Amino acid sequence: MSNVIPLHYQGHQIRFNTDGWLHATEISARFGREPYEWLRLPDTVGYLVALARALGAETKTGIFEELNKINGLDSSKASTQAKILRLSKATGLVKTRAGAPETGxxxxxxPKLAVAFARWLNVDFAVWCDLQIDALLHGGGAIRQHYESACRNLEIGQGKASISASELARWRWRKPGLEHEFDHWRNQLQMTLGFDAA
Structure with a gap:
């Protein structure tokens, strides 16, 4: 996720992006839970299916029927957890990103799922979450645009710096050989033209 905004709830960092998406893995761990536990609940599956249909989510044929089969699965198995996430992601309402939770x-x-998820974690947190998403999506339009622009510029700059750093490292490695080659051919040219080598 790009454009991540860390907010704070009762001393804990909660990450959203500027589009209101909630980093569920990070916050659920603070409440001793996992996102897949919520995603497999019958009410969640029903809500996910209804929301995907209402938003016109483009999904594979049969995905809703597959989602409804989640209810009977043993979520203690890693393969079942992976299937729950795969099916949920197919709706376009759930995304996963590789890496440690601390890095996103x-x-x-x-955002339409985030408050329902937050309610499952803690009612007070759900109210706070709802207010934060509303502010992200509807407040500070000009500031939000400046922030998103700054994020893009930072990402572009980091990409260029990474390329530049790679090129600099490559140059440092190649420089002695190129200098040696330059000196050799300069000396050869000077000898050919009858000049003393410097």
Whole structure:
């Protein structure tokens, strides 16, 4: 996820992006839970299916029927957890990112799912989450645009710096050989033209 905004709830960092997506893995761990536990609940599956249909989510044929089969699965198995995430992601309302939760890796939920998920974690947190998403999506339009622009510029700059750093390292490695080659051919040219080598 790009454009991540860390907010704070009762001393804990909660990450959203500027589009209101919630970093579910990070926050659920603070409440001793996992996103897949919520995603497999019958009410969640029903809500996910209804929301995907209402938003016109482009999904594979049969994905809703597959989602409804989640209810009977044993979520203690890693393969079942992976299937729950795969099916949920197919709706376009759940995203996953590789990496450690501290760096943004994990499960991210669409703003329309985030409050329902937060309610499952803690009612007070759900109210706070709802207010934060509303502010992200509707408040500070010009500031938000400046922030998103700054994020893009930072990402572009980091990409260029990474390329530049690679090129600099490559140059440092190649420089002695190129200088040696330059000196050799300069000396050869000077000898050919009858000049003394410097």
């Amino acid at each position: 890796g994990g499960t991210w939920l669409h």
